[in-house]
Amino acid sequence: MKAVVIHAPHDLRIEEIAPAPAPGPGEVRVAIARGGICGSDLHYYHEGGFGAVRIREPMALGHEVSGIVAGLGAGVRGLSVGDKVALNPSRPCGECEYCRRDMRNQCLDMRFNGSAMRMPHEQGLFRAEVTLPAGQAVRLSxxxxxxxxxxxxxxxxxxxxxxxxGALLGRRVLISGSGPIGCLAVAAARLAGAAEIVVTDIAAPPLRIAAAMGATRCIDLSAEAAALEVEKTGKGRIDVVFECSGAAPALRTACEVVRPGGQVITVGLGSEPxxxxxxxxSKEIRLAGSFRFDHEFALAADLIDRGRVDLSPVLTGVFPMEDAIAAFDFASDKAKAMKVQLRFGGD
Structure with a gap:
């Protein structure tokens, strides 16, 4: 079967690999239908990794996928062949201190598809079929x-x-950075009842998508450098800031516009500001980081499945899996692309 495999920076190949094994007890085999290209996939493609993490052996990329159940192992309940599913790429150990504290996103022995942190690498999901624990498959309508x-x-x-x-009902929210995470954060903040959602970036094209996602106001700071000055008055007027850009100046700006006692949630990874x-x-700001997810994956699947959110504005391109290189090059152009997906044979 075919897979999208990275060997080195700009050495992305469509390769024939061994078929997905027959599912064992408690496992499910899934024919992949769609796979979204993430920022981490782009780091592997352009740089061979990020931070201290580097590719040391060929690795299938991808961790944002959906598909159709193609086979079930013994003892699997709640799934049938032909079911549509979303696949959770996160597999915490369930036994370490943080798993026992219900902080599984902080697992000390986490396995995450498409990651070169381990050796051998944890293979990604950009494959025609995958076999994995049934608990990673969330059934859809x-x-x-x-x-x-x-x-x-x-x-x-x-x-x-x-x-x-925390509670966003009636709150004024600022989202710094309108990449895929920033734009999807608009949908999440709206769902949580935010009264006003201001989104900032240094480029106009992604801000147009943020507006389509429901942002109240979008500010291109490259054209309106002083636009946030009003939010700094009276020690700050924003209740909660979600810093999604990872840009060094953004954290200071977040602390300048947030009100005393307000919150700054850092989501984006980038430079060390x-x-x-x-x-x-002096403003008694509550500062917190946010890393990955846990129970929220099932919630995300449920909200999408029931049509509670419309995330379609972030989809800006679909390429056949065989054209993965063109897809990765297109996804790298932030003036044109937001979320680019590969289409496999599973749909």
Whole structure:
């Protein structure tokens, strides 16, 4: 069967690999239908990794996927051949200290599809078929669009982040950075009842998608550098900031616009900024990070499945799996692309 495999920076290949094994007890085999290209996939494609993580052996990419059940192992309940499913790429050990504390996203022995942190690498899901524990497959309704279902993983990241921000009902929210996570965070914040959602970026095209996702106001800081000055008055007017860009200046801006006692949730990864300690202390800002997700994956699948959210504006391109290189190149152009997906044979 075919898979999308990275060997080195800009050495992405469509390869024939061994078929997915027959599912054993408690396992399910899934024919992949759609797979979204994530920022981490792009780091592997362009740089061979990120931070200290580097490709040391060929690895199938991909962790944002949906598909159709093609086979069931003994003892699997709640799934049938032909079911549409979203696949959770996160597999915590269930036994470590943090798993026992119901903080499974902090698992000490986490396995995450499409990650080179381990050796051998944890293979990704950009494969024609995969066999994995049935608990990673979330059943969907027959009418659910598998393209939208493949957004469960990044949307779960945003639901987890919004959960870190506490009650948003009636709150004024600022989202810094309108990439895929920023735009999906708009949907999550709207769902949580935010009264106003301001989104900032330094480019206009992604802001147009943020507006389509329901942002109240979108600000291109490259054209309106002083647009946030009004939000800094009176020690700050924003209740909660979700910093999704990972840009060094953004954390200071977040601490300047948030009100005393407000919250800044850091979601984006990037440079290591100078920490605005004096603002955090003097304004009693509650600062928190947000990393991946846990129970939110099933919630994301449910919300998409029931049509409670419309995430379609973030989908800006679909390529056949055989054209993966063109898809990755297109996804790298932030002026044109938001979320780009590969289409496999599973749909």
């Amino acid at each position: 027959p009418e659910t669009d598998l393209a939208l279902a493949a957004l469960c993983e990044p949307f779960a990241v945003c639901l987890h982040a919004v959960g870190q921000g 100078q920490f605005p300690l004096s603002l955090v202390v």
